[in-house]
Amino acid sequence: MAQQAYMTETDTGGSGPERRTSRLRRLLDRLTRGWRGDRRIWRRGLVLAACAALLSLVMLAHAHIPNRVGNLGSLLETFLPWLGLFVPLLLLLALFRKSATALVATVLPAMVWLNLFGGLLTDKTAPGGDLTVATHNVNAQNPDPAGTARDVAAAGADVLALEELRASEVPTYEKALAATYPHHAVVGTVGLWSKYPLSDVQAVDIRLGWKRAMRATVTAPAGQVAVYVAHLPSVRVKLAAGFTARQRDKSANALGEAIAAEPLKNIVLLGDLNGTMNDRALHAVTSQMRSTQGAVGSGFGFSWPASFPMARIDQIMVKGAEPESSWTLPATASDHLPIAARVKITAPDD
Template identity: 60%
Template sequence: MTVTAERPAPTRQTWRRGRVVAAFAVLTALLLLAHPLVPNWAGNAGSLLETFLPWTGLLVLPLLVAALVRRSALALLALLLPALVWGGFFGTRLFDKREPGGDLTIVSHNVNDENPDPAGTARALAAAGAQVIALEELKKSEVPKYEDALAAAYPHHSVQGTVGIWSTYPLRATRPVAIMPWTRALQTTVDTPKGPVAVFVAHLPSVRVRLDAGFTANGRDAAMDLLADAVAAEAAPRTVLVGDFNGTADDRALAPVTARLQAAQEEAGDGFGFTWPAALPLARIDQIFVGGVRPVAAWTLPATGSDHLPVAATVAF
């Protein structure tokens, strides 16, 4: 006669194992839930966290491995918390929300002032078929190359400082927007066949992570406030704001804009749409925000000679 031993039922010790792993799982969930409470007075730590907030989900993976090694039911159960919280924050961004149709397509690209092929970059952007192309970080000596490459398809254009706009439709009332001592933003009106659209193009100051100063975002934040004031003063019912913001839509520094305008990628994109660095994108710091129009599709374009990826969006009136 063969006797089969029964598997012992879980004991109190089974549930006690992995308490440290479970505690870290709970802390990860709390970090996601309470990220607005992380202060910015200590080296802009809150903004730095929010810049890479989607990547906090990766913290679950080593915790999962530890829970399996420990054979801890408690830890495995606790890991559901950060997984559910992350899904609540970012789950919808994983789905393709793009739709066909739309009335206006706009492309925005930080072309990099050290771009080795300005003409090729311009031709690649024009191939997207957008009616409006906005460029940031234009080098004065290279502007004629962009103008020559885009002249045939985009007869209307304006360059203000280091930002420019090219359009198949007429532009009017184009002027610089003062967000820094030198011009890195512009405002214009695009007269489309279905009515005017106010378009802002901006390139906010760069940010760095330094051991002695933390996340050096104060200059960017000050420029962001000035830009938000200009957008708020715009009376047009349709507004599009594009550019390199050196910040993500999750960053509290962009709240003056995100409280008023929609991020096209979040509303009508496919995935996170990371744009920087182009070789291995980790964050979406190039944005298209819209108000008074409905985003129907948003996407990134293939890499050019820049260290950023171009972004595009189509909106419906």
């Protein structure tokens, strides 16, 4: 009876890892059935292979795609990580077509995507940091500003930046945040709340005609930090005009000039830049600052739209200071997600 039981178990594929291996073998056998002995497997799927090569080229050369027509380059760079979705699609089509050529070609865009974004798939969060900062576009049409203020205050940031503040709602935010943040300043539609003293508060001219950027010195226990808060102009995708971002680009250049002229060593930029780190139009800023998400975050950290985040257009960036960790906060009543980071303030002579 023992021998019969043993033979029965073996006949059904064994147990544990052996059974799983047997199932995988049968699945692969079904997928490749009809391929064996078929010399056409290398001649089929040439169009799919060409599509895989084109996808790889677009990802590799995204910086060279011109912006002259509808800012196509910037539009592509805004959603560049999502091109990775075409890789499994090409893989499935290659299997369906029973094309070895297409299967091999699909490896190329997969490797390119991993080279560009694979580092974001690992958790680079590190303990420590002298200052916790957060930023949130609260949405001018926010139906619950007091609740939104309480939600972001609960995150425990030492310094909190808010964008898209409607003048009539500023007192609501001030009241809701007063217990947590004894120091604050509002300039136009942006504001800064801090547990530590603020000084040298001033508007930053980003060539808009109205105030959507500010700068302040935060005197933290570890040292002084120049904190910039900015809300760059919105961008739109229109059928006739394409990606309309000219005003955003002009404001980004002006913001970059202001940061380059900053005398303090430790600088933190908080805000809604209406653009991603991949977007060449933000080069005036991104060329001199580091994104906390790219350096020490976990995942892509998409922040907009809150209902189904597709891009990280809200940014925390540093210059001089060292990022330690970065994360996305839970949704509020806004159409953006708040984001936070911990940074280490470096000594002036470091």
